Structures are given as C-alpha cells and as structure tokens.
Amino acid sequence: MTTGCDLAVAVLAGGMGSRLGGGKPLIVLGGKPLVERAFERGRSWSNCMVVSLRSADQAGPIALPWIADAPGIEGPLAGLASALEWASQQGANDVLTIPCDMPFLPEDLPQRLRSGIGELGAAIAASGGSLHPVCGLWRTAALAEIPDYCALGKRSLQGFARHIGFAEVEWPVTPRDPFFNINSPADLAAAEALLGA
Numbered sequence: 001m002t003t004g005c006d007l008a009v010a011v012l013a014g015g016m017g018s019r020l021g022g023g024k025p026l027i028v029l030g031g032k033p034l035v036e037r038a039f040e041r042g043r044s045w046s047n048c049m050v051v052s053l054r055s056a057d058q059a060g061p062i063a064l065p066w067i068a069d070a071p072g073i074e075g076p077l078a079g080l081a082s083a084l085e086w087a088s089q090q091g092a093n094d095v096l097t098i099p100c101d102m103p104f105l106p107e108d109l110p111q112r113l114r115s116g117i118g119e120l121g122a123a124i125a126a127s128g129g130s131l132h133p134v135c136g137l138w139r140t141a142a143l144a145e146i147p148d149y150c151a152l153g154k155r156s157l158q159g160f161a162r163h164i165g166f167a168e169v170e171w172p173v174t175p176r177d178p179f180f181n182i183n184s185p186a187d188l189a190a191a192e193a194l195l196g197a
Contacts, residue, residue: 005048007110008092010083011038012076012134013100014054014069020184025053025100026060029188030195038100039064045110048090051100052079070146074155076134077146084143092140099134099181103191106178112169113137121145121164128173133157135179136166 013025013035020027025035035051035058042049051066053059059066070081080097087095094117096110106112109125114137117123121142125135134157142164149163171178182188 005046005087005090005092007046007114008048008050008083008087008090008095008140009042009046009110010049010067010079010086010095010097011035011042011051011100012079012083012097013038013051013058014079015076015099015101020182020188023058023060024182025051025058026062027101027182027188029103029182029191033060033062034103034182035059035064035100036062037103038098041103041105042096042098044107045096048087048092050083050086052082052086054078073146073150076157077150077155077160080138080157080160081143081146084138084140084146088140088143094137095140096137097134101182102132102135102179103182104176104178104180104194105135106171109135110137112171116167116169118167120167122161122166123169124158124161124166125171125179126168127171127177127179130179131158131161131168132179133161136161139164
C-alpha cells in the first residue's frame with residue numbers, strides 16, 4: 001500500500017455505457033458495482049484515490065470520493081484533465097488512471113508503468129497489439145498541455161499521450177487479457193464466467 005500521495009490513482013468512470021443500457025459505473029459484476037470494484041483495486045495501490053464522474057448521480061448511493069470531469073472537454077480526456085488537476089493539488093507528481101470497466105487489471109500495473117515512464121509525459125498499458133490509454137501513468141505537469149492539445153481540435157487520450165510523449169508497456173494476453181473490458185451484455189456475461197472460473 002502506498003502511503004501519502006506518492007502516487008495518486010483516479011478511476012475514470014464518466015462514460016455513458018450506452019451499449020449496456022447506461023449507468024455503467026453501477027453495473028453489477030459478481031455482486032459488486034463496477035465502480036466499487038475499480039476503486040478497491042486502486043486502493044490496493046494507493047491511499048490517494050478518487051473517482052472522476054460527469055455527475056454525482058453516476059455513482060448513485062455509493063459513497064466514494066469523486067471529482068467532476070473537466071467542463072468543456074469531451075470523452076475520457078475530461079476525466080484525465082480533472083484527475084491531473086486533483087493529483088497536482090494532492091502534491092503528487094504522477095496520477096495513475098484506470099477505467100471502471102476493466103475488472104481484471106494486473107497487480108503490477110503501477111509498478112511496471114512507473115518503470116517504463118522514464119523522462120516521458122506518460123506510460124500507457126498495452127496488450128495484444130492494442131494500447132489502453134485509460135490505463136496510464138501520467139505526469140501531473142501534463143495538465144498544462146491540455147489547452148494546447150484541445151485547441152488543435154483533438155480529444156483522444158491516445159493522441160494526448162503522443163502529444164506529450166509516452167512509453168508503451170506491454171502485458172501478455174495469456175491466460176487472459178488483463179485489460180478485458182466490459183462494453184456489452186455479452187462482455188458482462190463473460191466477466192461473470194471468468195470470476196467463477
């Protein structure tokens with residue numbers, strides 16, 4: 001367990017989850033809402049934890065510390081912007097972002113990303129030839145770059161990582177992809193099966 005705020009962790013949970021009927025943070029997997037599962041995973045890495053949401057109702061009755069996605073920015077970049085600002089206020093140099101819909105994240109996620117980041121602005125997880133920019137370690141100083149990036153008309157996390165310079169850190173996909181994410185009822189059923197395996 002990391003003490004203080006050497007490492008800040010933010011759960012990005014502001015997505016609509018329309019393919020799941022909406023309300024993705026509150027979708028239940030194995031008897032527990034996705035956002036609560038993600039928060040507990042983050043808590044295993046740091047005491048300095050927060051959830052980034054579009055609005056408080058996304059977390060429903062679950063009492064978790066939360067911040068609002070940055071206004072005027074679309075998509076997960078809004079969550080990153082608010083997470084960077086929050087982490088900076090906590091005195092952290094880095095913030096690890098994780099989504100609420102990847103319930104099998106690897107235990108060594110923060111350690112390996114920290115080992116890979118070097119002097120770059122971010123380190124991004126990858127598996128099976130795909131980048132997972134929602135699972136990234138970001139220098140809080142990158143907050144200053146967001147206005148210029150947005151001024152280019154861009155909003156993607158992957159594009160922002162390229163804008164600030166990033167390292168790609170690869171994980172194996174066997175016996176299963178640790179970055180499996182839940183985007184549909186079929187994915188949810190598959191995750192339930194994996195929990196029971």
